Amino acid sequence: MKYNFDERINRLGTYCTQWDYIEDRFGEKDLLPFSISDTDFLCPPELLQAMESRMQHGIFGYTRWNHSEFKGAIRHWFNKRFDCPIEEDWIVYSPTVIYSISKLIELLTEEGDHIVTQTPAYDAFYKLIQDNNRTLSCNALVNHDGVYTIDFEDLEAKLSHPKAKILLLCSPQNPTGRVWTKEELDRIISLCNKHDVYIISDEIHMDIVHGSNPHIPITKAATDVSKVCICTSASKTFNTPGLSGSYNIIPDEALREEFLITLKNRDGISCASVFGTLSTITAYEHCNQWVDELNAYVKENLKLVQTFLEENVPAARLVMPESTYLAWIDVSKLPYSSDELQHALVHHAKVAIMPGETYGEDAKGYIRMNVGCPREKVEEGLRRFKMGIEYLQTSTTQI
Numbered sequence: 001m002k003y004n005f006d007e008r009i010n011r012l013g014t015y016c017t018q019w020d021y022i023e024d025r026f027g028e029k030d031l032l033p034f035s036i037s038d039t040d041f042l043c044p045p046e047l048l049q050a051m052e053s054r055m056q057h058g059i060f061g062y063t064r065w066n067h068s069e070f071k072g073a074i075r076h077w078f079n080k081r082f083d084c085p086i087e088e089d090w091i092v093y094s095p096t097v098i099y100s101i102s103k104l105i106e107l108l109t110e111e112g113d114h115i116v117t118q119t120p121a122y123d124a125f126y127k128l129i130q131d132n133n134r135t136l137s138c139n140a141l142v143n144h145d146g147v148y149t150i151d152f153e154d155l156e157a158k159l160s161h162p163k164a165k166i167l168l169l170c171s172p173q174n175p176t177g178r179v180w181t182k183e184e185l186d187r188i189i190s191l192c193n194k195h196d197v198y199i200i201s202d203e204i205h206m207d208i209v210h211g212s213n214p215h216i217p218i219t220k221a222a223t224d225v226s227k228v229c230i231c232t233s234a235s236k237t238f239n240t241p242g243l244s245g246s247y248n249i250i251p252d253e254a255l256r257e258e259f260l261i262t263l264k265n266r267d268g269i270s271c272a273s274v275f276g277t278l279s280t281i282t283a284y285e286h287c288n289q290w291v292d293e294l295n296a297y298v299k300e301n302l303k304l305v306q307t308f309l310e311e312n313v314p315a316a317r318l319v320m321p322e323s324t325y326l327a328w329i330d331v332s333k334l335p336y337s338s339d340e341l342q343h344a345l346v347h348h349a350k351v352a353i354m355p356g357e358t359y360g361e362d363a364k365g366y367i368r369m370n371v372g373c374p375r376e377k378v379e380e381g382l383r384r385f386k387m388g389i390e391y392l393q394t395s396t397t398q399i
C-alpha cells in the first residue's frame, strides 16, 4: 500500500458535522460517531499539494468551471473507471448533488407529480421530494435475507401512474450498498422508457465499489441518453464535501440549458468553489491508485464488522455490501426495540450509529454504521456496540 488509511486525526474543533455537532442528531455530546457519510481519512497527498500551492497564491476571486480542464478531468475519470465515454458538453457544475436533484425535480415536474424512488433511501431524498411539494412514490426493495433486489412488478405499477414523472435512482444504493447489475439497469430503463419517466441517477457513491459487480453509469446503460442524467461528485470519494462542488451529466441539451439558467440567473450561483473545482481536477487526474487502496481498506473494515458480529453479537448480522463505506447491519433478531437499542448505544456505550428508520419506516430493524475511518476507530466502535448490547442484556435480566 502506498497510502496510509490507519492514521487517526482529531477532527474536533473544525466545525465538523460528524464530530463537533453529534449532539444535534443524538442528543448527547462526546459520542464516538459513525453517523453522517463523510470519512475520517486525510485527502490524498496529491490533492493536498495542489491545494497548498493554490493557497500560496493567496487570491481567491471569481472562479470558472466551464473549461476543458474541469470537464476533461471528469471525462477522463468516467473513461478510466467505468469505461464510459461522455461528451464534454453534457457536463455542468453544481454546488451539491442534492441541490441538483432538487432543481431538476423543479424543472421536470409540477407540484403533486410523483417521484418514484427505491426504499430504504438516503434521508435527504424524502426531504427534498416532500419540501418540493411532490408526491413520494416508494418502490420498496425486497429484502431476501439481507440481499436487496428490486420488485419490478411494483416498480412498473408505480411508474405507470399518470403523475409519475421521475425515477430518482440511487446507484450504487445508499443505505443498502447494492450495485445495480446491467440486467437490473436494463429493466429499469426499459420500464421508464415505456412509461415516459425520466431517470435522475444519483451516482455519488460510484467510486467506492468493492464487490464483484462493476458500477455502470446510467448514461452507459441507457438506450436513449436524452431520458437520463447523472448527479454526482468527487466529494464522497475524496472526502471533500466541505470544499463544495459537484457536477451533473445531462445529455439533453434543452434540460441542460434550463438547469444552467436556473443555477446562474435564478439562484445566482455563477461562481464555482475554487478548491472544489481544483480538488475535482486533481483527484480525477492523479488519484486513481488512492481510490483502489481506499476500496481495499474499506472492504477490510467491513469484513472486520462482519466477523466481529459473528463472534460477539451473532443476533446482529452484516451482509457484505457491494459498495459504499456504510455497514447496513440487520439488528432485527435482537430482542430490543430500536429505541431501546439507541438508548443503550448512546447513553451507556457512548457510540453514535444511525438508526435504520432514518432511511425509511421499513428499515427499523437495521442500523447504519459508517466505517469510512481508520480501523482502530471501527474496533473501538464495535467494542462499544457490544457494551451497549451487554448493558441491555443485564438490565433486561434484572427486570
Ligand SMILES: Cc1ncc(COP(=O)(O)O)c(C=O)c1O
Pocket (backbone or CB within 6 Å): 037, 095, 096, 097, 098, 099, 122, 170, 174, 202, 204, 205, 233, 235, 241, 246
Ligand atoms: C446518495 C447520496 N446523495 C447525495 C449525498 C449528498 O451529496 P451533496 O452533499 O453533494 O448534496 C449523499 C451523502 O451522503 C448521498 O449518500
